[in-house]
Amino acid sequence: xxxxxxxxxxxxxxxxxxxxxxxxxxxxxxxxxxxxxxxxxxxxxxxxxxxxxxxxxxxxxxxxxxxxxxxxxxxxxxxxxxxxxxxxxxxxxxxxxxxxxxxxxxxxxxxxxxxxxxxxxxxxxxxxxxxxxxxxxxxxxxxxxxxxxxxxxxxxxxxxxxxxxxxxxxxxxxxxxxxxxxxxxxxxxxxxxxxxxxxxxxxxxxxxxxxxxxxxxxxxxxxxxxxxxxxxxxxxxxxxxxxxxxxxxxxxxxxxxxxxxxxxxxxxxxxxxxxxxxxxxxxxxxxxxxxxxxxxxxxxxxxxxxxxxxxxxxxxxxxxxxxxxxxxxxxxxxxxxxxxxxxxxxxxxxxxxxxxxxxxxxxxxxxxxxxxxxxxxxxxxx
Numbered sequence: 001x002x003x004x005x006x007x008x009x010x011x012x013x014x015x016x017x018x019x020x021x022x023x024x025x026x027x028x029x030x031x032x033x034x035x036x037x038x039x040x041x042x043x044x045x046x047x048x049x050x051x052x053x054x055x056x057x058x059x060x061x062x063x064x065x066x067x068x069x070x071x072x073x074x075x076x077x078x079x080x081x082x083x084x085x086x087x088x089x090x091x092x093x094x095x096x097x098x099x100x101x102x103x104x105x106x107x108x109x110x111x112x113x114x115x116x117x118x119x120x121x122x123x124x125x126x127x128x129x130x131x132x133x134x135x136x137x138x139x140x141x142x143x144x145x146x147x148x149x150x151x152x153x154x155x156x157x158x159x160x161x162x163x164x165x166x167x168x169x170x171x172x173x174x175x176x177x178x179x180x181x182x183x184x185x186x187x188x189x190x191x192x193x194x195x196x197x198x199x200x201x202x203x204x205x206x207x208x209x210x211x212x213x214x215x216x217x218x219x220x221x222x223x224x225x226x227x228x229x230x231x232x233x234x235x236x237x238x239x240x241x242x243x244x245x246x247x248x249x250x251x252x253x254x255x256x257x258x259x260x261x262x263x264x265x266x267x268x269x270x271x272x273x274x275x276x277x278x279x280x281x282x283x284x285x286x287x288x289x290x291x292x293x294x295x296x297x298x299x300x301x302x303x304x305x306x307x308x309x310x311x312x313x314x315x316x317x318x319x320x321x322x323x324x325x326x327x328x329x330x331x332x333x334x335x336x337x338x339x340x341x342x343x344x345x346x347x348x349x350x351x352x353x354x355x356x357x358x359x360x361x362x363x364x365x366x367x368x369x370x371x372x373x374x375x376x377x378x379x380x381x382x
Contacts (some may be wrong), residue, residue, distance in 0.1 A: 055373060057366040059333055059381040061255060062314040064361040074247070074298035076239045077349050078278070080230030082250075082293040086188060086222035089196070090115055091215055093181045095204040098197050103218050105195055109186045116197065116217045120182035127175040134168040141165045184217050193291065194219040221291055227263065227282060228295045231275035240265060240278055240299055248280060249351075251294035254317065259283040260297065296351050313346050313356040320365045321345070321353055330359055331366040331373055333381060338366055340375040 096118035103115050141161040147153035197203055197214040204213045228248055232240055240262060248258040263279040270276070280297050282289065321343075322329045328345050331338040343358030359365065364381070366373065373379075 054378050054380060055370070057331075057333075057338070057373070057379045057381055058368065059364045060317055060320060060367050062316050062355070062359055062361060062363050062365060063255075064314050074300055074349055076232065076236050076299045077351050078230040078232050078297050078299070080228050080280070080295055080297065082226055082289060082291055082295055083229050084221045084223075084291050085225040085227060086190065087219065087225075087291070088187055089194075089216040089219045090184060090187065091205050091217065092118060092184055092203050093205060094178070095202065095213070096120075096182065098199050098201050098203055098214075098217075100199055101195065101197060101217065103192045103195055105192055107192045109190065109192060109220065111186055111189045113186045114183050115186055116184040118182040118184065118203070120179055123175065123178045123182060127172070127179055130168065130172040130175045134165070134172050137161070137165040137168045186220060188220070188222055190220040190222040192218050193221050223287075223289075224285065226285075226289055226291065228260070228280040228297060230278050230280060230295075230297050231270070231273060232278050234269050234274050234276050237265065237276045237278075245300045246280055247298045247300065248282060249296045249298075250289065251296070253288060256288075258286075258289075262299070298349070298351075313354040314359055314361050315352050316355055316359070316365055317367060318348060318351055318353050319368050322369055330355070331369045332359060333364040333366060333379065336378055336380070338369075338373060338375070338377050338379050 098116055099119050100117045101115070102117075103109065109115065141158075141164075144153050144158045144161040148155065148158045195218045196216045197218070202213045203217065204215060206215070242262055242264055244262040246260040246262060248260045250256065250258070260280050260282050263281040266277040266279070268276070316330065320330055322331070322340075328343050330341050330343050332341050341358050343355045346354045346356045348354070366379070
C-alpha cells in the first residue's frame with residue numbers, strides 16, 4: 001500500500017509554484033499597464049490621438065460697421081485691377097548688341113539713369129571719321145577764304161566750301177547723338193519690374209522675325225502712379241460720379257480698407273461686356289500695393305459717412321456665409337475650433353454682408369467653408 005501511495009504522490013502536480021509565478025506575473029503586468037493607460041489618457045487629452053482631421057481654413061475678423069467705412073455703406077461694388085499710369089518697356093532707338101545691363105528686378109532707378117550699354121564701336125569709328133572730315137573741310141574753307149580776299153578764288157568756291165563745312169558739322173552732331181543713344185537711359189524714375197535682355201543679345205525698337213531679337217531692356221513702373229481700374233455695369237453707372245469717395249480692398253489684404261476716390265469715368269462703353277471703365281485713385285500710397293493686383297472697390301455716398309454710427313451689426317464677407325434653406329450660418333473660430341452658428345443677415349452687397357445677430361465685433365469666421373467642415377472641427381488658420 002505504501003508503494004502505491006508513493007507512486008500516486010509522484011503523479012500529483014505541485015501548483016504552489018505555478019500559483020506564485022502567475023500572481024507575480026499579474027502584478028508585473030499591472031505595474032506596466034498603469035503608466036501606459038495614464039500616458040494614453042494624457043495624449044488623448046492633448047489631442048494627439050484625436051481621430052478628427054485638422055483642416056486649414058482662411059479666416060476673416062468681423063468688423064463693426066461703426067468702426068470703419070466699410071462696403072455695406074456702399075451704393076455700388078465693382079472688381080478690377082491695380083494699374084500703373086506710368087509704365088514703360090525701355091528699348092533703344094536703333095538695333096544693336098547689348099554689352100552690359102545695369103538693372104535688376106526690384107531696383108529703383110532715377111530719371112536719365114543708364115540702364116544698359118550697347119556696342120558702340122562702329123558708331124565711335126564713324127564719329128572719328130566725321131571729326132576728321134570736319135577738320136579737313138575747315139582747312140579748305142579757311143584757304144578759300146584767304147584766296148577770296150586776294151580775288152584768287154571765286155565767291156562760288158567760297159560758298160561751296162562753307163556749305164560743305166556746315167554739312168560736316170551737322171553730320172558730326174548726328175554721330176555724337178548716335179553714340180549717346182548707345183546708352184539706354186530711364187525715361188522717368190521708377191521701379192524695375194522686369195529685366196528682358198542679357199549681355200550678348202541683340203535689341204531692336206521693332207519686332208524682328210525668329211524671336212532672337214529683344215524689343216526692350218526692361219520694364220519700369222512709377223509706383224506713385226498706381227491706381228485701380230474697374231468695370232461698372234452700364235446699368236449702374238449713374239451711381240458713380242467724378243470725385244466720389246470709395247473704399248478699395250485688395251484681394252491680397254481683404255481687411256485693409258484703402259481710402260480712394262473716383263478720378264474719372266472713361267466716356268465710352270464696352271458693347272461686348274456692357275460695362276464702363278472707371279478710374280479709382282488711391283489716397284493711401286503703400287509698398288504693399290503692386291501692379292496687376294486684384295481689387296474690390298465700394299463706391300460710397302458722402303452723407304453716408306455721417307450716418308455710420310447709427311447702423312448696427314458687423315461686416316463679414318459673403319463667402320463666409322452658409323445657406324441652408326431660409327437660414328444662414330457662420331463657422332466662428334474659437335480656441336482652434338469652428339462652431340456653426342446661426343446668424344441674421346440685415347443687408348448684403350456684392351462682396352459683404354451686414355450681420356445683426358449671432359456674431360460679435362472682433363470674432364473670426366472661416367472663409368469659403370468646405371463641406372468637410374463640421375461643428376466643433378479643429379482647424380488652423382492662415
